[in-house]
Amino acid sequence: MDIANFPWLTTIILFPIVAALFIPIIPDKDGKTVRWYSLTIGLIDFAVIVYAFYTGYDLDNPNLQLFESYAWVPQIDLNWSVGADGLSMPL
Structure with missing residues (x-):
């Protein structure tokens, strides 16, 4: 898969959701492991966000960028x- 065509936004959205599915199976008595796991997932997601926008976003173009569209249930x-776009990128 070409890095320019990688689904960055879908990865940024779904990665924390998929990672959260593993929280109930973490053996943790005092919550410390879950906090570290959540912090690690958040930092990884933040790094992916920074990389995706640094490499694939043109600040001079106000139009929609990093656009992805998939037919989920075509029926x-x-x-x-x-x-x-320019407004949603910093958020």
């Missing part, structure tokens, strides 16, 4: 579409 015309 009912349900699509997954995400993109970042």
Whole structure:
């Protein structure tokens, strides 16, 4: 897969959700392991965000960038579409 065509926004959105599914199976009595796990996942996600926008976002272009669209359930015309513009990029 070409790095320019990698689904960055989908990865940024779904990575913490998938990582959260593992929290209930972490053997932890006092919550310290879950806190460190959550911090690690958050930092990894932040690093992916910084990398994706540093390499794939053009600050001079105010249009929608890093746009992804997938047919999720084509029978009912349900699509997954995400993109970042000048306002949503810093958020």
